[in-house]
Each structure stands twice: as C-alpha cells, then as structure tokens.
Amino acid sequence: MQQIDQRLSQAYPPNSQNNTRYIAEIHSVLANVKIDDIGFKDIKFRKVQTKRDLEQLKLLQQEWFPITYGEQFYNSVLNGRVSSLIAEIEIKYPTGRKEKYVIGAMVYQQRQCKTKYLQNLTWKQWFCLFFQTQNALYIMTIGVINEFRGRGIAEYMVEQLKKTVLQSNKTIAYIYLDMVDYNEIASRFYQKQGFNKMRIKKNHYMIENQTFDGYVYVWQPI
Numbered sequence: 001m002q003q004i005d006q007r008l009s010q011a012y013p014p015n016s017q018n019n020t021r022y023i024a025e026i027h028s029v030l031a032n033v034k035i036d037d038i039g040f041k042d043i044k045f046r047k048v049q050t051k052r053d054l055e056q057l058k059l060l061q062q063e064w065f066p067i068t069y070g071e072q073f074y075n076s077v078l079n080g081r082v083s084s085l086i087a088e089i090e091i092k093y094p095t096g097r098k099e100k101y102v103i104g105a106m107v108y109q110q111r112q113c114k115t116k117y118l119q120n121l122t123w124k125q126w127f128c129l130f131f132q133t134q135n136a137l138y139i140m141t142i143g144v145i146n147e148f149r150g151r152g153i154a155e156y157m158v159e160q161l162k163k164t165v166l167q168s169n170k171t172i173a174y175i176y177l178d179m180v181d182y183n184e185i186a187s188r189f190y191q192k193q194g195f196n197k198m199r200i201k202k203n204h205y206m207i208e209n210q211t212f213d214g215y216v217y218v219w220q221p222i
C-alpha cells in the first residue's frame, strides 16, 4: 500500500513522521482570514530587526527544516552578522488591532569565492579573480509558509540576491547553496531560477538517523 505523504515541508525526509503539525502562530491566524484577499503588493520584504521577528523565524524554520539551528545562528541573524530577508504581512483584526506576521524568510551570508564553482570563465575574468578578492553569496535557509507557496515569494527573494550580485561590480561572483537530494520541489525551484547542480556531496546529511546525499546549486551571472 502506498504511504500518504504527510510532510508539511519537502525538506523533511519522505518517510518522516515529525513534520505533520504547524507550530507557528500565523497558521491559526490565517484560518480566520481570506487568504486570497492578500496580494503580492500586501507583502513587505525587509531584514530581521526585532526579537519578535526572530521568535517567528525560529518556529517557522522548525516547520521547514529537519536541521536544528542553534542560538548562535539566530543571534547572528539578529545582529546582522548573517543577512536576512523576510516576507511579512499585516493582519487587521475586527477589533482594529493590527499585527505583523512573517510568512517567508531567507538567511544568507557573504563567503569567499571558491574557484571550483566558477563556470565558463574568460581569461579576463581569471585575471580579475587573481587581482581582486571575490566573494560569493551563500543561501543558508529559504522557506515560505504552505499557505503562500507558489506565489513567487521565494523567487522574489532570490531575485534580490541576483540584483546584489549584478550590482557588486564583479566583487560577488555567484550565489550558491547546499540542499538535500530528496527535496524535489526545492530542486525544481532552483533550476527554474537558473541555478546549476554543480556537485553531489555523498552522505552529506544525517537527518532523523538516516544519511542522505547533498547537492550544491550555483547561480552565476552570464
């Protein structure tokens, strides 16, 4: 008999039993709201700024990822040592009270460029690389709540990183990330954004006592 996929996030292993319930408050809030009335123009994008943002991010990341991110990670997000971009909506309650909620988030970091991930370099680009320290942007995490998936929110967040690369005057060479091999939706997402699968890391992840391969996806401006 075929097993029903009960995962809320495809970042969890296909046979996981640990990802069947929401934990962030936003889901119960949305149960009383007409979601279709919330358009893309109602979504604001900004970095993590407050402890409330951080508390929401922690719970959402637990829903999205089977890997635990520690206090050091979240402190770095709050103090800006690693960069963030959150998608936020404002809910207006019948009492007139307004409350903002995170519905998507990307956490990324500037890292040193690795030449092994550079593709189709001209001799001029090799020359620049030799004389100029080049960096890369590494996507550490990206997620969108189920209720708002498929509306282009993650695409918009990745586009902002692409803009940063294009405006960096070639000091940022590419965007890259690691992901687990079974996450087909994420693979399709990155391919649609023009990322190339550059490497397979054998047994890179240990998730729920099982080992899985990892993929490295890279986006480089043409």
Ligand SMILES: CC(C)(COP(=O)(O)OP(=O)(O)OC[C@H]1O[C@@H](n2cnc3c(N)ncnc32)[C@H](O)[C@@H]1OP(=O)(O)O)[C@@H](O)C(=O)NCCC(=O)NCCS
Pocket (backbone or CB within 6 Å): 009, 010, 011, 064, 065, 142, 143, 144, 145, 148, 149, 150, 151, 152, 153, 154, 155, 156, 178, 179, 180, 183, 185, 186, 188, 189, 190, 192
């Ligand atoms: C991967 C994820 C971030 C995508 O977010 P999203 O906001 O729904 O993505 P977008 O709406 O911007 O999708 C853009 C493209 O990605 C692909 N895509 C996204 N979701 C898809 C799905 N469920 N099935 C097939 N393709 C999908 C499509 O090509 C889509 O373009 P299209 O709508 O024009 O066909 C989201 O599914 C998610 O949060 N997943 C759980 C956490 C996770 O796996 N994060 C990635 C870890 S590496």
